[in-house]
Amino acid sequence: MNVLEIRNLTKKFGDFIAVDNMNLSVREGEIFGFLGANGAGKSTTINMISSLLRISKGEIQLLGRDIVKENKFAKMNIGIVPQDLAIYEEMSAYENVSFFAGLYGLRGSLLKERTEEALEFVGLGDKHKALPKSFSGGMKRRLNIACAIAHRPKLIIMDEPTVGIDPQSRNYILNSVKKLNQMGCSVIYTSHYMEEVEEICTRIAIVDHGKIIAEGTKEQLKSIITDTKETWIGVRNPERLDLDALKRISGVNSVRLEEQTVKIVSRGEINNLNWVIQQLIGDQVEISSVEEQAPNLETVFLTLTGRNLRD
Amino acid sequence: MNNMMWIVRRLLRTTFRKKSSWIVYFGLPVAAILLSMLIYGSASGGSLHVGVLNQDGGKTLTQDTIHFVEGLNNVKITMTDEASMNKDIASGKLDSGLIFEQGFADSVRDGEPARLRLVSAKGAEVTAYVKALLNGYLGNVAAIGQATKSDAEAFDAIYADYKQSSFKLESESLKDTAKYKDMTYQSIGFLLMFLLFSAVNMSELILKEREDRTFLRLLSSPLSARGFVLANVLVAFIIQVLQIVVTLLILKYAIGIDSGVPLRDLLGTLLLFSPVAISLGLLITAFSKNRRGASALQTLIITPTCLLAGCFFPAEIMPDTVQKISSFLPQHWLLDTITKLQDGQAIGSLGLNLAILIAFAAVFTLVAIYRFSRNNDVRQFI
Numbered sequence: 001m002n003v004l005e006i007r008n009l010t011k012k013f014g015d016f017i018a019v020d021n022m023n024l025s026v027r028e029g030e031i032f033g034f035l036g037a038n039g040a041g042k043s044t045t046i047n048m049i050s051s052l053l054r055i056s057k058g059e060i061q062l063l064g065r066d067i068v069k070e071n072k073f074a075k076m077n078i079g080i081v082p083q084d085l086a087i088y089e090e091m092s093a094y095e096n097v098s099f100f101a102g103l104y105g106l107r108g109s110l111l112k113e114r115t116e117e118a119l120e121f122v123g124l125g126d127k128h129k130a131l132p133k134s135f136s137g138g139m140k141r142r143l144n145i146a147c148a149i150a151h152r153p154k155l156i157i158m159d160e161p162t163v164g165i166d167p168q169s170r171n172y173i174l175n176s177v178k179k180l181n182q183m184g185c186s187v188i189y190t191s192h193y194m195e196e197v198e199e200i201c202t203r204i205a206i207v208d209h210g211k212i213i214a215e216g217t218k219e220q221l222k223s224i225i226t227d228t229k230e231t232w233i234g235v236r237n238p239e240r241l242d243l244d245a246l247k248r249i250s251g252v253n254s255v256r257l258e259e260q261t262v263k264i265v266s267r268g269e270i271n272n273l274n275w276v277i278q279q280l281i282g283d284q285v286e287i288s289s290v291e292e293q294a295p296n297l298e299t300v301f302l303t304l305t306g307r308n309l310r311d
Numbered sequence: 312m313n314n315m316m317w318i319v320r321r322l323l324r325t326t327f328r329k330k331s332s333w334i335v336y337f338g339l340p341v342a343a344i345l346l347s348m349l350i351y352g353s354a355s356g357g358s359l360h361v362g363v364l365n366q367d368g369g370k371t372l373t374q375d376t377i378h379f380v381e382g383l384n385n386v387k388i389t390m391t392d393e394a395s396m397n398k399d400i401a402s403g404k405l406d407s408g409l410i411f412e413q414g415f416a417d418s419v420r421d422g423e424p425a426r427l428r429l430v431s432a433k434g435a436e437v438t439a440y441v442k443a444l445l446n447g448y449l450g451n452v453a454a455i456g457q458a459t460k461s462d463a464e465a466f467d468a469i470y471a472d473y474k475q476s477s478f479k480l481e482s483e484s485l486k487d488t489a490k491y492k493d494m495t496y497q498s499i500g501f502l503l504m505f506l507l508f509s510a511v512n513m514s515e516l517i518l519k520e521r522e523d524r525t526f527l528r529l530l531s532s533p534l535s536a537r538g539f540v541l542a543n544v545l546v547a548f549i550i551q552v553l554q555i556v557v558t559l560l561i562l563k564y565a566i567g568i569d570s571g572v573p574l575r576d577l578l579g580t581l582l583l584f585s586p587v588a589i590s591l592g593l594l595i596t597a598f599s600k601n602r603r604g605a606s607a608l609q610t611l612i613i614t615p616t617c618l619l620a621g622c623f624f625p626a627e628i629m630p631d632t633v634q635k636i637s638s639f640l641p642q643h644w645l646l647d648t649i650t651k652l653q654d655g656q657a658i659g660s661l662g663l664n665l666a667i668l669i670a671f672a673a674v675f676t677l678v679a680i681y682r683f684s685r686n687n688d689v690r691q692f693i
C-alpha cells in the first residue's frame with residue numbers, strides 16, 4: 001500500500017512553475033530519498049505535502065485520503081522535521097516536545113508518556129529540563145526530531161536533518177531514522193549528503209526543474225548510467241589544468257575539479273584515458289593517482305541533472 | 312479551539328516567565344501615573360504665596376488690609392521689597408505680589424480705593440481669588456469713606472465699629488477635582504501609548520515565530536493559520552485587559568485619584584480601545600517582513616500619533632490644524648470620550664465616539680486580513 005500518492009502535482013508562483021506535473025508514490029514502511037539541487041522543487045513539494053502551501057493543480061493522497069479535503073487527518077499523520085531548527089529556545093526540551101505534541105490533541109498522562117518516549121528516543125531523556133540554548137548543534141537537531149515524532153505520525157518528512165552537525169550526532173540521527181522505520185514509520189528523507197541517502201534509503205527519486213527525472217532503488221538508478229564511467233585523477237598542481245580542453249576530448253560528458261581531484265565522466269564504450277593523460281602531461285600537470293570509479297548515486301545525479309547535488 | 316487555547320497557554324506562560332514583561336506591561340503604566348502625579352501634583356499647590364510690598368507706611372487702614380489678606384484661607388503672605396518681589400515672582404517662589412503704594416489708605420478713606428496693585432506672572436488663575444475678596448473688603452471700607460466724606464472722626468468711629476462688629480461666616484475649601492481630572496487624562500494618555508506598544512509587541516510574536524521557523528511546525532500541525540493568529544490576538548487582549556485593570560485600580564485605590572468617571576465606564580471605554588490597539592498591531596505585522604521592520608513602523612506610527620492626539624499633553628494647547636488632524640486618530644476619540652465622561656456626559660450619549668473607535672478597529676482588521684491573504688508564501692501565515 002502507498003502511504004503517499006502524488007498525482008499531476010503542480011505549483012505555480014505567478015508565471016514560474018516550481019513543481020511541474022509531478023507524479024510520485026511512497027510505499028508503506030520505506031525510507032524514501034528525495035534528491036534535488038537547490039531550487040529543483042523539493043521544498044515546494046514537501047511544503048505542499050505538509051499543507052504549508054496551496055496546491056495549484058493535481059492531488060496528494062495520504063493513506064488513500066485527499067490531504068486537502070481531509071486536511072486534519074493528513075496533518076495528524078504527518079510529522080515534519082524542518083531543515084531549519086523549529087524549537088523554542090526559551091522553553092526546556094520537555095516543554096518543547098510536550099507543546100508540539102499537544103497540538104495533536106495529546107493531553108494528560110498520554111502526553112507525558114509520549115513526550116518522555118520521544119526524548120528518550122533521541123537520547124535527550126536526561127536533558128529534559130535543559131534549555132536548547134545550552135545544547136550543541138547535534139542535540140538541537142535531535143530535539144527537532146523529537147518534536148516531530150511524539151504524536152507517532154505514519155509519515156515523517158525529514159528535510160536535511162543532519163545539516164551542520166558532528167559525525168557522532170549524524171550517525172545517531174541516521175540510526176534513529178532506521179529505528180523509526182523499523183517501528184513502522186514511513187520516511188521521506190532529503191539530504192545533500194549522497195552517502196547518507198545511499199546508506200538508509202530504500203527508494204530514491206531525483207527531482208529537477210520541478211519534475212521527477214528518475215525514481216527507483218539505488219541499484220535501479222545506478223543501472224541507468226551503465227553506459228557511463230567516472231575517472232578520478234589526482235593532481236598536484238591543479239592551477240595548470242585546462243578543463244575546457246579536457247571536455248573537448250572525445251567521449252567526455254563532463255569534467256569537474258574538486259580540490260586536487262579531476263572527476264571526468266565519459267561514455268562507457270570509449271576508452272579515452274590515454275588522451276586525457278596526454279592532455280594533462282601536455283599541460284605540465286603532475287598526476288598523483290588515477291582511479292576508475294564504480295557508478296554511484298553522485299554520478300547518477302550528475303549524469304541526469306548535469307549538476308552536483310550541492311550546487 | 313483546543314489548539315488555540317494550547318497556544319494561548321504557552322504564550323502567556325512564556326510571556327510572564329520573563330521579568331521584563333512585567334516591567335513593560337505593568338511597570339511602565341504605573342510609572343506613567345507617577346509621572347502624571349509629578350506633573351500635576353506640583354502644578355497647583357495648596358496655598359497661594361503672596362508677596363506684600365508696603366510703600367504706604369504703618370497706616371491703620373493699610374495694616375488692616377494686610378491682615379485681611381493674611382487671614383484669607385489658603386493664602387500665605389511674605390513682606391518683601393520691590394527687587395525681591397520681582398525676582399521671586401519671576402522664579403515662581405511667589406504666585407503674586409500685592410503692592411500698597413503711598414496714598415493707598417487715604418484713597419480708601421476718601422471712598423475711592425486706588426494705589427493698590429496686584430501683579431503676577433501666572434495671570435488671573437492666581438490673582439482672581441485675592442482680587443475678588445479684596446474688592447469686597449475694600450468696597451465696604453470705601454463705602455464708609457464715601458458716607459463720612461471728609462469727616463475723619465466720623466470715619467474712624469464707624470470704621471472702629473465696623474471692625475468690632477461680628478457676623479457669622481463659614482468657609483469651606485472645596486476639593487480641587489480639576490487636578491485629578493488632569494492626572495487621569497494624562498495617565499490614560501500614557502496608558503494608551505503603552506497599550507499600543509504592547510499590542511504591537513504581542514503581534515510581533517507572530518513575526519518571531521516566522522523568523523524562528525517554529526511557525527512551519529505549528530502550521531503543519533492540525534492548528535489552522537486563523538487559529539494561530541486568533542490565539543495571538545486573544546493573548547494580546549488578555550494582557551491589555553490586565554494592563555487596563557491594574558492601571559485603573561492603582562489610580563483609584565493605591566494613589567486615590569478620583570477620575571471623575573465611574574470606574575465601570577472608564578474600564579468599558581478603555582476595553583473598547585483594546586481591539587483598536589490589537590488590530591493596529593496586526594496591521595503593522597501584516598506590512599512587516601520581520602521584527603526589525605515592525606519595530607521601525609511601530610516607532611514611526613505610535614509615538615507621533617500619540618503626540619498629535621494629545622496623549623502627552625492636552626490637545627487644547629495645540630494649534631487648530633493639529634487638533635483637526637488628530638480627529639483622524641483613534642487615540643483622540645478615546646481621550647475625547649474620557650473628557651466628556653469627566654464633564655458629566657453619560658456613556659450612552661457618546662455613541663458616536665464609541666462607534667468611531669469600533670470603525671477604526673474594523674478597518675485596521677480588514678486591511679490586515681486583506682494583506683495577509685495576498686501572501687502566497689510559506690513564510691507568511693494565511
